[in-house]
Amino acid sequence: MIFKVLYQQSRDEVPVRENTETxxxxxxxxxxxxxxxxxxxxxxxxxxxxxxxxLDYEKKSAEFKLEKI
Incomplete structure (x- = not known):
């Protein structure tokens, strides 16, 4: 299954919508x-x-790339 993860770059900072990464x-x-x-x-x-x-919608996005972790 594929998951979309919304996150901030640092655990020490307060979450701000404009800085959210995917x-x-x-x-x-x-x-x-x-x-x-x-x-x-x-x-x-x-x-x-x-x-x-x-999933189909996200795959159409230019930012869709499966991370290898």
Missing amino acids: LFLEADDIRNVRKKLTDKPYNVEFIQPLTGKF
């Missing part, structure tokens, strides 16, 4: 996504599973 990961479940990101300094705001039309 990455896409393939994992079995949300717990597995969090485990993959534990060694990163990210402040994870939200993890969204993508399926069906939501």
Whole structure:
């Protein structure tokens, strides 16, 4: 399954919408996504599973790139 992760670059900063970054990961479940990101300094705001039309929409975006973590 593919997940969309919204995050801030640093855990020390207060989340600001304009600074939110996005990455896409393939994992079995949300717990597995969090485990993959534990060694990163990210402040994870939200993890969204993508399926069906939501996934198709994101794939059309120029920013869609599956990360290898």
